Amino acid sequence: MAQLELPLFRDAAERPPADARGAALLLGERLVPYELRRSRRRTIGLTIDHRGLRVGAPLRASLREVENLIRRHEAWVLQKLDLWRQRQAPTLLTISDGMSLPILGEARQLGISVGPARISWNDGHLQLTLPENKDPRALLERALKERARALFVERLAHYAAPLGLTVPPLALSSARTRWGSCSRVSGIRLNWRLIHFPLAVVDYVVAHELAHLKEMNHSPRFWSVVEQLYPDYQPARAQLKHLGQSLPRW
Numbered sequence: 001m002a003q004l005e006l007p008l009f010r011d012a013a014e015r016p017p018a019d020a021r022g023a024a025l026l027l028g029e030r031l032v033p034y035e036l037r038r039s040r041r042r043t044i045g046l047t048i049d050h051r052g053l054r055v056g057a058p059l060r061a062s063l064r065e066v067e068n069l070i071r072r073h074e075a076w077v078l079q080k081l082d083l084w085r086q087r088q089a090p091t092l093l094t095i096s097d098g099m100s101l102p103i104l105g106e107a108r109q110l111g112i113s114v115g116p117a118r119i120s121w122n123d124g125h126l127q128l129t130l131p132e133n134k135d136p137r138a139l140l141e142r143a144l145k146e147r148a149r150a151l152f153v154e155r156l157a158h159y160a161a162p163l164g165l166t167v168p169p170l171a172l173s174s175a176r177t178r179w180g181s182c183s184r185v186s187g188i189r190l191n192w193r194l195i196h197f198p199l200a201v202v203d204y205v206v207a208h209e210l211a212h213l214k215e216m217n218h219s220p221r222f223w224s225v226v227e228q229l230y231p232d233y234q235p236a237r238a239q240l241k242h243l244g245q246s247l248p249r250w
Contacts, residue, residue: 004046004073023218025067027074031178032081036066044069048080050245093250095136101126101248103147105198112136119143137250145172148195155206156188159229165213179205179240182212197243204236 024033034053044066045056057066070077093099097112103124111127117139118129128139149172157167169187173180181189188209194202207230215222226233 004076025070027071027078030078032070032077034070036063046070046073046077048077048084050084051241052084053077053081093248095140095250102196103144104151104195104202110140119146121147140250144195145192148172148190148192151195151202152190152206155203156210159203159207159210162229163210163214163225165210168210168213179244180209182209182216184213184216193247196248197240200232200236201240201243204230204233204240207233 023036024031026032032053034055035051036055036057038057038059038061041056041058044058044061046069047054047056053070055066055070095110095112097110099110100107101110102108103126106124109125111125113127113129114132115129117131117134119139119142120127120129121143126140126143128136128143130136130139149170152170152172153167156170160167168182171187171189172192173189174193175191179191179194190205190209194205207226211222211225211229214225230236
């Protein structure tokens, strides 16, 4: 675990709430999420571990002071985040007949047979047919993306209705560090690898991104919209952070 204690420089900026969940700061060209916690302390402390960047700040510190200090130590923050990412680099799977993969949080068997390229699903289990000696990875990814798209469209429609929204355009993402993004112009992007996670986690991400169409921030008003859509979002949010560390890759 990497830690950095920094002196507090006071300014007259508006004081934010006691803590901040889901905050993020642009460092260079990289959006870095962080968790801010306040307590009766004198310095601002930065901690980086497998959970990412966490900031401990005095009760009187402004958000501007916190983020200015993070920016001043940008190189240190990015270096330590990269070191943790390297430590957590997943073992690449060898795709083979009979192996299991998590689909919506449940272990499902993957079958591979020889023949013309074809994808079929049977009771949640996936069967790939492809020419002999053909690498199955591309066909597997295609199958999971198709499954993910169909599910995401359904869940977006389910959660858009209570907000009185039409279903926004959907694009799939392959980002390594973001599960979703939202734009009032281009719509919503969701990471297709969410198909590996339980439906409760998928629903949390869908609700999160749809809530941004009402509040393009992570303010208390934003989180109240998330809670309106998905009252049990906090356990799902915690589960997403945990599951993201064991995401299967090949």
